[in-house]
Structure formats: structure tokens, C-alpha cells
Amino acid sequence: EVQVVESGGGLVQPGGSLRLSCAASGFIFSDHYMDWVRQAPGKGLEWVGRMRNKANGYSREYAASVKGRFTISGDDSNNSLYLEMNSLKTEDTAVYYCVRVTDYSMDVWGKGTTVTVSS
Amino acid sequence: DIQMTQSPSSLSASVGDRVTITCRASQDISRSLAWFQQRPGKAPKSLVYAASILQSGVPPKFSGSGSGTIFTLTISSLQPEDFATYYCQHYKNYPLTFGGGTKVEIK
Numbered sequence: 001e002v003q004v005v006e007s008g009g010g011l012v013q014p015g016g017s018l019r020l021s022c023a024a025s026g027f028i029f030s031d032h033y034m035d036w037v038r039q040a041p042g043k044g045l046e047w048v049g050r051m052r053n054k055a056n057g058y059s060r061e062y063a064a065s066v067k068g069r070f071t072i073s074g075d076d077s078n079n080s081l082y083l084e085m086n087s088l089k090t091e092d093t094a095v096y097y098c099v100r101v102t103d104y105s106m107d108v109w110g111k112g113t114t115v116t117v118s119s
Numbered sequence: 120d121i122q123m124t125q126s127p128s129s130l131s132a133s134v135g136d137r138v139t140i141t142c143r144a145s146q147d148i149s150r151s152l153a154w155f156q157q158r159p160g161k162a163p164k165s166l167v168y169a170a171s172i173l174q175s176g177v178p179p180k181f182s183g184s185g186s187g188t189i190f191t192l193t194i195s196s197l198q199p200e201d202f203a204t205y206y207c208q209h210y211k212n213y214p215l216t217f218g219g220g221t222k223v224e225i226k
Contacts, residue, residue: 035215037163044206044217044218044219044220045155045157045163045206045208045217045220046217047208047214047215047216047217050213050215061213061214063214064214097162097163103168103169104151104210105153105165105168105169105210106153106155106165106208107165107168107174108165109162109163109164109165110162111162112162
């Protein structure tokens with residue numbers, strides 16, 4: 001079964017850091033682009049960033065709202081995607097989804113992990 | 120950045136109704152458009168990509184159409200499980216952006 005499972009969410013103070021993980025299974029991780037998408041409480045979906053596949057050098061793109069603070073990385077030896085979040089702000093409070101990408105479009109979503117930034 | 124505008128933002132419909140949701144892009148995105156369904160308290164689910172191709176396992180009561188700047192998602196014969204929020208999203212270039220969502224509620 002193709003699936004992605006997020007973990008690592010929690011409560012963190014403003015200015016703090018957190019690292020989210022995404023465990024991928026049922027597909028060849030290095031063949032696919034992977035995205036992070038977030039959803040603030042009661043709001044719509046916001047794309048956070050993308051890591052391209054191995055054939056494209058695992059290069060990355062970020063939304064302006066997180067560029068310079070968030071870093072996406074991957075480890076194809078254990079089929080995992082990561083989101084390192086630094087200098088967190090209250091507006092980063094959201095459910096964070098890991099999403100597989102096929103043919104440039106998001107196709108498989110995880111259940112999400114909740115990040116709360118509050119003092 | 121490409122802006123995606125959905126209409127209506129919400130609608131009320133009855134079981135068995137046919138509904139259409141519209142998504143407009145602020146510039147030509149060809150057919151680089153996807154649709155997602157999100158039921159309350161759940162993760163989004165992918166429905167359509169490339170404007171009109173159904174994702175694997177999605178029932179044919181869903182259909183997408185359009186190209187350029189105007190796109191539609193149609194649900195024929197609404198069922199109780201279809202009451203949800205629907206989002207469009209372009210992937211023409213970066214940053215990827217979503218529409219604001221259309222909430223489909225029971226009349």
C-alpha cells in the first residue's frame with residue numbers, strides 16, 4: 001500500500017525550532033517529487049515547499065512565507081522526508097501534510113501532524 | 120504569483136443534485152490544474168489532475184474540465200459522502216497556489 005505518515009509535531013515557543021518527519025512506503029521514494037502543505041486552523045491549504053526527485057538532484061522550492069526559515073531534506077536510504085523549521089512564528093501554527101507528487105501533481109496525502117507555536 | 124479564485128465559496132445542495140464549482144487562474148496555466156476534496160477533520164484527497172484526469176480510484180461521478188484560465192469540477196448526483204470542501208490548485212510554476220475552497224453543504 002502506498003502511504004506517507006507524518007510525525008514530529010508538537011507545541012513550540014515562538015522563535016523555536018521543530019523537525020517534522022515523513023515516512024514513505026509502498027513506492028520508490030527517490031523516483032518522486034515530495035511536497036509539504038499546511039493548513040492553519042479554520043483556513044485553507046497552503047503549499048510550503050517541494051523537493052524534487054533524485055533524477056533532478058533533490059533540488060528544492062519554497063513558499064516565500066517560509067523561505068530562509070524552513071528546510072526540506074530527504075533520506076532515500078530510509079524513505080523519509082523531513083521539514084526542519086526554525087525561527088517559528090505563531091502564524092506557522094497549522095496541520096502539516098506530507099504529499100507525494102506524481103507527474104507534477106500531488107497524489108498521495110498523509111494524515112498530517114499538528115504544529116502549535118505559542119508561548 | 121498566480122492567484123486561484125474559486126466560486127462559489129459555499130453552496131447548499133441536496134442528495135442527488137448535480138453541482139459545478141468554478142476555478143479561475145490569474146494567468147494562463149494551460150491544463151496544470153488539480154482538484155482536491157477535504158472532508159471535515161480529514162486530510163485532503165486528490166481527485167483530478169491535468170484539469171480532467173481522474174486519480175486512480177476516484178468515481179466517474181467527478182469530472183473536471185477547462186484549460187487556460189477557467190476550470191470546472193462537476194459532481195453528478197451528490198451523495199452524503201460528497202459533502203466536503205473542494206480546492207483547486209495550479210502547478211504551472213512556483214509558488215504553487217490553492218484556491219480558497221468551496222464548501223458543499225447539505226440543503
